[in-house]
Amino acid sequence: MGQIHMTQVLVTGAGGYIGTALVPLLLDAGYAVRAVDRFYFGRHLLPEHDRLEVVVEDSRKLTPAHFQGVDAVIDLAAISNDPSGELFQEATYQINRDSRVRAAHLAREAGVRRYMLPSSCSIYGFQEGGVIADESSPTNPLTTYARANEMAERGVLPLADEKFCVVVLRQATVYGLSPRMRFDLAINGMTFGAWKTGKLPLMRDGTQWRPMVHVRDTARAQMFMLEADPAKVNGEIFNVGSAGNVYQIGPLGELVAGYVPRDVEIEWYGDPDVRSYRVAFDKIEALGYRTEKTAADGVAEVCKALEAGTLDKTIRTITLDWYRELARWHRIIREVEMYGGIVEI
Ligand SMILES: NC(=O)c1ccc[n+]([C@@H]2O[C@H](COP(=O)([O-])OP(=O)(O)OC[C@H]3O[C@@H](n4cnc5c(N)ncnc54)[C@H](O)[C@@H]3O)[C@@H](O)[C@H]2O)c1
Numbered sequence: 324m325g326q327i328h329m330t331q332v333l334v335t336g337a338g339g340y341i342g343t344a345l346v347p348l349l350l351d352a353g354y355a356v357r358a359v360d361r362f363y364f365g366r367h368l369l370p371e372h373d374r375l376e377v378v379v380e381d382s383r384k385l386t387p388a389h390f391q392g393v394d395a396v397i398d399l400a401a402i403s404n405d406p407s408g409e410l411f412q413e414a415t416y417q418i419n420r421d422s423r424v425r426a427a428h429l430a431r432e433a434g435v436r437r438y439m440l441p442s443s444c445s446i447y448g449f450q451e452g453g454v455i456a457d458e459s460s461p462t463n464p465l466t467t468y469a470r471a472n473e474m475a476e477r478g479v480l481p482l483a484d485e486k487f488c489v490v491v492l493r494q495a496t497v498y499g500l501s502p503r504m505r506f507d508l509a510i511n512g513m514t515f516g517a518w519k520t521g522k523l524p525l526m527r528d529g530t531q532w533r534p535m536v537h538v539r540d541t542a543r544a545q546m547f548m549l550e551a552d553p554a555k556v557n558g559e560i561f562n563v564g565s566a567g568n569v570y571q572i573g574p575l576g577e578l579v580a581g582y583v584p585r586d587v588e589i590e591w592y593g594d595p596d597v598r599s600y601r602v603a604f605d606k607i608e609a610l611g612y613r614t615e616k617t618a619a620d621g622v623a624e625v626c627k628a629l630e631a632g633t634l635d636k637t638i639r640t641i642t643l644d645w646y647r648e649l650a651r652w653h654r655i656i657r658e659v660e661m662y663g664g665i666v667e668i
Pocket of ligand 1: 335336337338339340341342359360361362363364380381382383398399400401402403404418441442443444493494495496497498503505508642
């Protein structure tokens with residue numbers, strides 16, 4: 324990386340799948356990081372570091388003080404998938420749309436120079452077979468999650484001006500190993516099923532197109548955009564991924580099966596997926612950004628961690644199940660808690 328101009332980076336959602344992969348890379352590159360998160364997935368997943376400041380806060384409650392002294396914001400905090408977005412619709416609009424637009428306003432008012440919105444290629448929704456969507460293609464968001472992301476994009480982009488650089492990154496579906504692991508993402512879920520049971524779960528009907536990106540590659544794209552020339556990126560949307568990592572789900576399942584070290588059968592599930600999108604990455608590549616990891620790299624590192632016993636598919640790795648579980652325990656605890664305690668008070 325060239326000379327660092329940004330020094331203090333505020334990362335919301337820093338305790339998430341992408342955040343816990345991104346923060347160590349930022350620290351290694353010399354940045355100071357203010358990590359803001361409610362830490363739904365635990366507070367133990369970020370490294371101890373003298374340039375890391377951890378702020379436990381809800382993104383809906385951020386104040387101007389959180390943005391003081393910050394050079395750039397990477398606004399990852401969100402309800403992060405379609406089923407969770409449908410279950411918690413109102414919260415998804417509050418967190419994924421309203422809080423991010425508000426964070427961008429607060430950042431601009433505090434003199435922050437750059438704001439990055441990590442959005443999603445899922446806002447392309449369904450595109451006819453031959454269409455390869457680029458950043459100027461019509462979008463077709465099919466879920467609450469995708470609609471909230473698109474509204475957030477529309478809310479933050481107009482704030483761009485010569486003092487405030489706004490960049491939207493539409494990330495492909497992410498895969499690979501991260502401290503806050505997610506097995507509810509396509510490649511990771513396939514890998515776990517195949518490794519554990521010899522049955523690789525594939526969502527019907529397998530013809531749907533989906534772009535993929537490794538978690539450290541998307542983290543690197545965010546770092547790349549911290550230093551990219553504002554004249555080339557300000558007010559712009561970039562798809563994040565690579566042409567070589569766009570698949571139909573059926574062939575992708577066979578590819579993943581081939582890298583799992585045991586005999587694997589395909590097990591189909593669900594109704595045919597209505598989401599199907601092929602995506603072009605020429606715009607980000609024209610700036611010089613390139614992904615480094617293949618799908619095989621992700622499968623191999625996940626299998627290695629499973630084999631070593633350092634990784635397992637717990638309920639926390641399935642975002643929807645974990646949010647449901649937290650809501651269930653919240654109800655139980657509210658019923659039995661008295662005087663600030665349960666058995667001991
Ligand atoms: N993983 C993917 O495949 C993918 C693809 C495209 C876009 N994205 C986007 O990237 C971002 C991060 O995704 P992820 O995979 O790391 O998800 P994640 O669920 O692992 O992380 C989200 C983080 O945000 C935090 N959070 C949620 N609501 C909060 C609130 N109100 N206040 C404070 N913190 C809150 C959670 O505790 C969690 O640590 C999301 O915006 C997601 O939509 C992810």
